[in-house]
Amino acid sequence: MDYRNVREQVTDRLREEVLLGKFETGEALREIPLAERFKVSRGPVRDALLQLSQEGLLESVPNKGVRVAKLWEGKLVPVMAKVRFDLECFAISELIKSTPEGFFDKINRNLRMFKMACEDKDMSAVVQLDLQFHRLLLRECGHVGLESVWLPLLGGMRLPYSRHGLLTESHQEHRQIADAIEKGDKKAAIAALKKNIVKPFDGK
Amino acid sequence: MDYRNVREQVTDRLREEVLLGKFETGEALREIPLAERFKVSRGPVRDALLQLSQEGLLESVPNKGVRVAKLWEGKLVPVMAKVRFDLECFAISELIKSTPEGFFDKINRNLRMFKMACEDKDMSAVVQLDLQFHRLLLRECGHVGLESVWLPLLGGMRLPYSRHGLLTESHQEHRQIADAIEKGDKKAAIAALKKNIVKPFDGK
Structure with a gap:
């Protein structure tokens, strides 16, 4: 290796x-x-x-x-969640315009494994597959460099992983994002994305 | 050392x-x-x-x-400029609410040196002092972690430094940002920031 x-x-x-x-x-x-x-x-x-x-x-x-490092605190949290949302919206809108060969195979494999990990409450797999889902959007949308900006945004946002209740919700939201991309429905994809990455940090 | x-x-x-x-x-x-x-x-x-x-x-x-690395291209450029703008807006708004001791001394020293570098067309100093000005906003606004997200945003945006004509304009915009922060005028600070970091990438 x-x-x-x-x-x-x-x-x-x-x-x-x-x-x-x-x-x-x-x-x-x-x-x-x-x-x-x-x-x-x-x-x-x-x-x-x-x-x-x-x-x-x-x-x-x-x-x-x-x-x-410390988690982000106070007013910084919704600012960062919003930036992450903007970048992923851009990726989704590019993916809808032009979806690379094999994209949905990768996404569907990820979603099947995510579902299993949720059922098994295998948090280690959940974290990895959650990250992988979002990274797939960023990596496959055809803009090199997007990921290097996006990755540091996750740094201070590691709280929600400890909320077990969010897991199946999170899988459901990913499913909705993927389906909406496949249908070319940008509005639905972005609504599901908002629930997935902005909502958990609202009102903090 | x-x-x-x-x-x-x-x-x-x-x-x-x-x-x-x-x-x-x-x-x-x-x-x-x-x-x-x-x-x-x-x-x-x-x-x-x-x-x-x-x-x-x-x-x-x-x-x-x-x-x-390649420069960012096409539609990614205004997306990144907007994200950078949002982060610096947040920093400015926090600085207006609470300005740390010695902040304006640092900013004014930077602006005096920036002006000299522009007059001398010392591009190496210009790049460094331009970066330093924006980093001061990010570092001094009281939110640790903001800088690690902001820094990669500069990666694909290194074009404008080659446009010599923008130099004195850029110094003027920095001066306006600093003055507006000192007066507590958020609207003016953000208008100057917009001219400084969004305008150069408009319409690309």
Whole structure:
């Protein structure tokens, strides 16, 4: 396996764990124990910590190492939710205009697995598949660079994963988004997206 | 000088050079020659390349190394300009509600230096001071994490720096933003911001 793959796998795994709330806010993440746990060298762990710091999930404190970043607070939360909504709306509107070959196969596979993960209350899979659904929209809409702006938006928004009640709702909303894209119904797709990513942060 | 400082300096310097258009789009950036040029070890250069890839200024191509990323194209450009505008509007509105001690000293120092750089047509200083002005808004408005979302937005937008005619206009707009914040005039601040960061990308 090439180095870049290892780095990406470690990054994805750590991102998932942070989003899932497996660490406390402010908890230090150290290279050596993580490298031992993932059975990799320190290089990819260091890269992963740096990348997740850039995404705002971790923060680097001078002379104190890397820690799990604070969640966004107060008025920043709806601002960020709105920005994320705008970017995903753009992706959806581009996908409706021109859907790449194989897009719905990927989406439907994701939705089937998401449903199973919800039924099994497998939170680790839920986080990963939720992320994957939204990343598919961003990656497949034909605009390189969109994802690098979108990813840091998730950093401070890891709360809703702890609300188990939202899981099946979330799957339902994803299903509605995908169906509306397939029908070319932009209005319905955007209404479902709004429920999915703006509503959970409303009124905070 | 500690390691983190070296890494940040190399990152800032490289970011400035890419934004300034010192490299061609698609040009490869290699660790060893950069390390030699900056007279540092390869570690901080590698970190800088990784960070700028995350910010969308560079892109990592498997087995081909790191290259200068393409500029954003078509409809993505106004979408990104709008998102950047929304984030900076939020920062300005927070700054008007509560301005931290010493904020206007920093802003005024930046504006004096920006003016000199424009007069001297010192593009390297212009890029740095333009970035610094906007970063001051983001950093001082009291919301940690905002900057990590905002920074990648600059990635695909490095065109206007090559338009020399915009320089003095840009300084004027910054001055108007700062004055309006000082007077607590949100409407005027946001009008000046709109001219500064949305107008250059209009109609593309």
